[in-house]
Amino acid sequence: MTPAQLGVRAGQTAPEWQETAREEDKRMRNGELNKRVNTFDVDAIRNDFPILKQCVHGRPLVYLDNAATTQKPQEVIDAIVRYYTETNANIHRGVHLLSEKATKEHEDARKIVKRFLNASSTQEIVFVRGCTEAINLVADSWGSENLGPGDEILVSNMEHHSNIVPWQLLCQRTGAVLKVIPIDDAGDLLMDEYQKLLGPRTKIVSVVHLSNALGTINPVREITRLAHEAGARVLIDGAQSVPHIPVDVQDIGCDFFAFSGHKIYGPTGIGVLYGKRELLEAMRPYQGGGDMISSVTFEETTYNALPYKFEAGTPNIEGAIALGTAIEYVERIGLEAIAAHERDVLEYGAQRLLETPGVTLIGTSRHKASILSFVLEGVHPHDVGTILDQEGVAIRTGHHCVQPVMKRYGIPATARVSLACYNTRGEIDALVAGLKKVVEIFS
């Protein structure tokens, strides 16, 4: 099979499975959404991603590990090359043309992020290394000054280690206590339990928007409303959500929102912390250095205005610029269209996996996106991953940095398929064919 053949365009002559899926569609979707799926040109999108044209182990690459990192469209790669070819200079300090140009491009990227999240000001957009650094920044800077012994931090049972460990470190420093919102068998938060956990000692609730292991989309608006009623602040870990569902931080109402560039078709080493202005204003700097000050003497230093107060040192300039390019790319296709396409592939994938003997899906929330975590009876996920790799199919296997989730389901690991805008039903077929090989070898 060639890479081109793998791409099954919606609306193409339908094999049997498509007919079945269409019946599902009719029941589960409104007509509007169907129309969007049909106008979504996945072949054209695949063409934007040069890496998808390659073969691995002699097979067309089927990249289904997008929750780990997404591939990059040519224009994002070009943005990095163009920056170093035409613009490279340090920002916020030069009087020369290149520095002015670099500064402008860097700050334009901030405007793109502001618009993308619907923040009320670019002062609320802090560039960081990634989602992990964003959470650490809040835990360190906001947490150290606002938490004391006996105060409580709420996280959920489905958090990534990066939304657990920074809070544990904060607890060690301050004497605060970490509490965990439980989840049910489908992978949904137990909202009743959440409400019971919220109390006068709750200072912050930090939960994931879209679970990287289960795919669950959490009701972040409701979570935020309830937390605010209890007088607590809210951080939403949006690492997995921003590439798949539209995000409006003002609509959610959260105090902080964090995401990484590389999971939304941008480069690694760049991420974003959104914070409400009044909170960021009151917070002490996270790191000291150049760029984050307005004046320095050996006696006293005055910090720079937002958001620069939190951006010590020369930042990842080309990363921020290329992230802006990536977001514009996503906006051009449209997150609604991407979400509809991915849902189509996700539902097809769930159906095909469940038809495969021995497969159990882990994470079956009705509100989910992008993720298909599964276990195959009698075969360890690691072996599944190795065999699929030989078939050109790249998935993640292991605990996905969510060991508490694995413990919750009593499994050591899962095999995880995670989708992006360029994945197709044909690639799901390649995955299922690969799983047949796994069963063959292990039977």
Next chain:
Amino acid sequence: MSELRELYQEVILDHNKKPRNFRVLETANHHADGHNPLCGDNVTVYLDVEDGVITDISFQGSGCAISKASASVMTTVLKGKSVAEAEDLFNQFHELVTADGSEELDADHLGKLAVFSGVREFPARVKCASLAWHTVHAALAATEKPVTTE
């Protein structure tokens, strides 16, 4: 497919399905826990060492086919060996699974362990194959701390 067959040889699949010496050894005077944080594999090995000879050996744990089969085959190979021979085999096994192909390996000497030669084509799986061996090494050295592959 041929590299895969090389990796998942019948012997390995058989030991995965029916691991030998898969139990807690009540008479053990050495034991150690091994952990591969990357994939979550866990193994505990138990050894009964009398006068410098491994008179009995067993293991428990969970993991992928490669790690389970490696632990199982290892127990069958090490039973009756002296501690010095065990250490020697540990080194040879390590070489076997990490060799880049330029070195000539003494397949005869390795005996049953030779089935793991396919692992070297899969760098991501070397740690799976060597976990149990590292754990035995730690148990014999009486290391208190659990060993990890990291």
